[in-house]
Structure formats: C-alpha cells, structure tokens
Amino acid sequence: MENIKNKYAIVGVGESERSKKSGTTPLHLALDAARAAIADAGLETKEIDGFMSYSENDSCPAHQLSTYLGVRPKYVKDIMGGGSSTEMLIADAIGLIETGQVNTVLIYRSMNGRSGVRMGGGGWDVNMLQNAMDGGSFLIPYGAGSPGQWFGLFATRHMHETGLTKEHLGHVCVSFYEHAQRNPKAFFYGKPLTMEAYHDTPDLSFPFNKHDFCLESDEANAIIVTSAKRAEQLPNQPAYIMGIAARQCVSHAHYWTNVDEVASDYVAKDVYKKAGVTAKDLDVASIYDCYSWVVLRQLEAYEIAKRGEVGDFVADGHLKMGGKLPSNTAGGMLSEGYTHGMNNVIEIVRQIRHDYEGSDRQVKDCEVGLCTGWAGPDIAGAMILRN
Amino acid sequence: MSYEKPIPLKNEDNAPFWDAADRHELFLQKCHTCQQFAHPPGPACAKCGSSDLTWENLGTDIKGRVYSYVISHRPFLPGFQNDTPLVIAVIELATYPEVKMIGNILNHAIEDIHIGMEVEMTWQKINDGRSLPQWE
Numbered sequence: 168m169e170n171i172k173n174k175y176a177i178v179g180v181g182e183s184e185r186s187k188k189s190g191t192t193p194l195h196l197a198l199d200a201a202r203a204a205i206a207d208a209g210l211e212t213k214e215i216d217g218f219m220s221y222s223e224n225d226s227c228p229a230h231q232l233s234t235y236l237g238v239r240p241k242y243v244k245d246i247m248g249g250g251s252s253t254e255m256l257i258a259d260a261i262g263l264i265e266t267g268q269v270n271t272v273l274i275y276r277s278m279n280g281r282s283g284v285r286m287g288g289g290g291w292d293v294n295m296l297q298n299a300m301d302g303g304s305f306l307i308p309y310g311a312g313s314p315g316q317w318f319g320l321f322a323t324r325h326m327h328e329t330g331l332t333k334e335h336l337g338h339v340c341v342s343f344y345e346h347a348q349r350n351p352k353a354f355f356y357g358k359p360l361t362m363e364a365y366h367d368t369p370d371l372s373f374p375f376n377k378h379d380f381c382l383e384s385d386e387a388n389a390i391i392v393t394s395a396k397r398a399e400q401l402p403n404q405p406a407y408i409m410g411i412a413a414r415q416c417v418s419h420a421h422y423w424t425n426v427d428e429v430a431s432d433y434v435a436k437d438v439y440k441k442a443g444v445t446a447k448d449l450d451v452a453s454i455y456d457c458y459s460w461v462v463l464r465q466l467e468a469y470e471i472a473k474r475g476e477v478g479d480f481v482a483d484g485h486l487k488m489g490g491k492l493p494s495n496t497a498g499g500m501l502s503e504g505y506t507h508g509m510n511n512v513i514e515i516v517r518q519i520r521h522d523y524e525g526s527d528r529q530v531k532d533c534e535v536g537l538c539t540g541w542a543g544p545d546i547a548g549a550m551i552l553r554n
Numbered sequence: 555m556s557y558e559k560p561i562p563l564k565n566e567d568n569a570p571f572w573d574a575a576d577r578h579e580l581f582l583q584k585c586h587t588c589q590q591f592a593h594p595p596g597p598a599c600a601k602c603g604s605s606d607l608t609w610e611n612l613g614t615d616i617k618g619r620v621y622s623y624v625i626s627h628r629p630f631l632p633g634f635q636n637d638t639p640l641v642i643a644v645i646e647l648a649t650y651p652e653v654k655m656i657g658n659i660l661n662h663a664i665e666d667i668h669i670g671m672e673v674e675m676t677w678q679k680i681n682d683g684r685s686l687p688q689w690e
Contacts (some may be wrong), residue, residue, distance in 0.1 A: 293633070297563045301596075302596075308562045310559070310643055324621060421594050
C-alpha cells in the first residue's frame with residue numbers, strides 16, 4: 168500500500184447554526200454548513216466532485232445536497248452510521264482521490280438531533296428495536312434500550328478494575344464545560360460546571376448523570392478533504408492528515424458479552440504506526456465524548472495515560488488548557504453540541520491551523536493533534552493531523 | 555395487571571433459548587467445532603464461524619456472579635415506568651464464567667448491588683405461556 172502520510176489534508180470546515188429547534192430541514196442545514204466549509208477552503212463550489220454523508224436515516228442525501236449547490240458530482244455516498252463515521256469517510260475519500268475517481272470531497276453530517284430524530288430514544292416501537300438490533304431480544308425485555316446503559320456496563324466494570332470513580336467522570340465534564348466558556352457557540356457557554364454541582368446531580372443511569380451524557384442538537388457540519396498538492400494552492404493553512412485508521416471492530420454485535428475490550432484498543436496502535444508518532448507527540452486532541460467515561464477509556468486505549476493512572480491524569484487538569492493534552496477545546500459533545508463527532512473534528516482542524524491565534528482559546532504551539540471516533544465499544548476509528 | 559414490558563421475540567436462531575425459559579430451564583447454544591458456548595445464540599458460532607451448533611441443557615439451578623451493572627433511574631423504554639430504579643447487570647455463570655448474560659437483579663436493595671455479588675437465576679412469569687430469566 169502507498170504511504171499516504173501528509174499527502175492529504177482537510178482544507179475547509181464549516182457549520183450551520185446550532186439550536187434545539189432549527190425550524191428547518193436537514194437539507195437547509197447541510198447547505199449552510201457546506202457553503203461555510205467551501206468558503207473556508209477558498210474553493211469554487213464546482214471543484215467539489217465528491218459528496219459523502221453519514222446518518223441514521225435522519226439527514227438529506229448527498230446527491231440532493233450536491234444538486235442544490237449547483238454541482239454535478241462524480242461520486243455520492245450516504246452511509247448509515249454515527250460515531251467514527253467521519254474518520255471512516257475521510258479514509259474512503261482519500262482512497263477515491265488516490266485512485267483518480269475524484270479530486271475533492273465534501274463530507275457532512277446534518278441532523279435535527281433534538282427537534283427531529285433523537286438518538287437518546289423515545290417513542291420507538293420495542294418490537295422494532297428487538298428485531299433491528301442483533302441480539303435485541305436479550306436486551307430490550309430487560310429495559311436496556313439506551314447506549315448510556317450499554318456503555319455504562321463497560322464503565323462500571325472498568326471503574327471497578329482501575330479505581331476510577333464518579334469524581335473522575337466529573338473531571339471530564341468539568342474540563343470540557345470549562346472549554347465551552349470560551350466558545351460563544353457552545354450550548355453550555357455561560358453555564359460552567361463545578362465538581363460540587365456535578366456530585367449534586369442525581370444519576371440518570373448509574374454510573375452516569377446528565378452531565379456524563381452528550382447533548383442533543385439541531386445542526387449540520389461539513390469538512391472538505393483534498394490532496395496536499397491541491398491544498399497548497401489554496402489561500403488558507405490546511406490541516407495535514409499524518410495517519411488515519413479508518414475503522415476497526417472487536418467482538419460482534421453482542422459486545423456486552425465482553426466488556427473488557429474496546430475497538431479503540433486496536434485503532435490506537437494502528438493510527439500511531441501509520442502517522443509515525445506516539446502519544447507523547449500529541450499537543451491537542453478531540454476525543455469522542457458521547458459519554459464522559461468513553462473519554463477515560465480512550466485515554467487508556469490511546470496510551471495518553473496508563474491504565475490505572477487515567478483518573479490522576481484528568482484530576483490533575485491535563486484535559487484543560489495548559490494541561491498535557493488539552494482536549495475537546497470547543498466543549499465537545501458534552502457541552503458544545505452533537506453531530507456524532509464531526510463538531511470535534513472541526514475544532515481540532517481549527518486548533519491545528521491556529522485559527523484562534525491571539526485568543527485564550529488557542530492551544531499554544533500545537534502542531535500534532537489526535538482525533539478519535541467511537542461508534543461504540545465495538546467499532547472505532549481515529550486520525551492524526553498536523554499543522 | 556397485564557405485562558406492559560417488551561416480551562422477548564423468538565426467531566429461528568434464539569427460539570430454543572426462549573422456549574426453555576418458558577419451561578424455566580436454561581438452554582445455551584454450543585459450538586461443536588470449538589466447544590465454546592455461543593450466547594446470545596446466533597446463526598453460527600461467533601467465535602469460530604462454524605454452523606455446527608447444538609443446545610445444552612444447564613437445568614434449573616443456575617448460579618452466577620455480578621460482573622458489571624448499571625442502575626437506571628429513568629425508564630428508557632416503554633413499560634418500565636414502574637420499575638425504576640432498575641438494575642441491569644452482566645452476570646457471569648458460576649459454572650462457565652466465560653458465559654455472560656444480561657438480566658435484571660430483582661428483590662435486592664440498590665445499595666447492596668456490587669460486582670462479585672452472588673445471584674441465582676429465577677424466572678419471572680410474563681403470561682400463561684411466557685417467562686423471562688432473571689436474577690435475584
């Protein structure tokens with residue numbers, strides 16, 4: 168296989184307005200995000216010849232978006248998927264560019280995640296769920312219908328084995344909420360969280376309270392991927408892709424039968440090898456944060472802190488500005504907004520490009536960043552970007 | 555009062571498990587090729603891919619230990635509104651700890667639930683024909 172290190176780049180990022188009730192369609196949101204990303208890249212719209220989207224049947228098709236951007240694409244693709252889909256589609260885009268199918272690809276996630284189809288559930292037919300999920304009849308009759316419960320089974324065991332406590336979950340939340348105070352577009356801007364308030368919040372599903380759960384939002388995000396060669400002709404600084412691990416899996420759909428292993432454990436080794444760096448080289452990170460514990464488990468998987476020392480790492484403030492690895496610096500999905508990970512990708516691109524230079528939001532001298540995706544304990548991907 | 559919670563749906567892969575549950579017995583799918591249990595049951599062994607599968611009757615006296623758990627204070631599915639707080643646990647079987655099963659832990663105070671806790675399988679009657687394996 169060709170080594171693609173530094174041969175591809177993210178050249179544009181953009182988002183629609185973020186709200187709890189957009190009052191419009193996913194297509195309108197996607198158009199707003201796409202136009203913003205295209206303007207950010209300094210590209211002509213007609214230069215985008217590939218369009219890709221991931222959704223849970225709650226978005227607009229890539230062909231429709233390209234049509235209303237006035238483009239005749241050479242490639243469109245819509246996949247079913249949530250977390251870790253951004254990284255996978257970036258890898259797919261690189262493969263298509265590498266083989267000459269397209270030159271420049273726009274990837275988007277558009278959703279009315281609060282006012283439309285909610286990931287947190289509600290209103291679903293229970294028999295549909297039993298049939299739709301592999302092994303659903305072994306979960307749904309027991310009231311286990313939410314990822315917060317499924318991932319919680321991993322969390323309780325992991326916390327038991329490694330000495331992590333609710334306090335450590337709280338440090339993830341408090342750190343990310345602190346980042347959101349520098350981001351006027353974050354939902355929890357102006358709403359910082361103290362550890363005391365965290366502890367005073369009743370559990371929704373032990374070990375998680377509402378702060379440990381990600382948000383729900385109506386918004387669209389878009390990013391543009393092209394070759395480094397093309398990127399160098401564009402007016403703005405690109406974020407170069409040093410390495411990408413598209414997607415790895417463990418176990419099978421009944422992943423709760425093995426709560427000791429997660430796909431990120433395998434992704435980590437792969438992405439570091441491809442990028443030629445180690446955890447010590449990272450300056451900034453976007454760590455998939457559908458739940459606070461998922462961040463702690465990935466800190467271990469990506470060898471950012473050793474198993475058993477992850478709690479101290481977050482308690483010492485290393486996810487905050489000035490820490491060893493400032494992470495989810497726009498607030499993450501716990502406190503900024505939620506697009507199945509793409510908002511975290513946008514933020515790390517902006518950090519790596521030094522977009523916030525001169526403000527307290529910029530991670531100083533950040534050159535190398537890790538961005539992780541988590542579809543669940545069983546499916547994950549990641550990429551490493553550089554300035 | 556009628557049973558409002560979801561009732562396990564039987565299909566061609568899992569029917570022997572649920573049929574046994576209705577008789578208050580535990581049947582587990584087992585792979586002839588690699589000799590490992592395949593739970594939850596499926597169309598082939600998820601450990602080795604073999605479709606040479608059989609069913610083993612583990613009987614009615616089933617002991618296990620809590621491997622992990624969550625405690626839900628909100629009903630995430632319809633029918634559970636009167637069941638909070640609800641303990642959802644991963645139980646490892648005492649005789650075959652490699653087999654993990656999901657169930658609710660019934661009739662214990664929430665404060666007593668802990669990893670390593672010893673539990674026994676019980677069958678919760680759903681209606682005249684159906685029963686759900688549970689733990690207490």
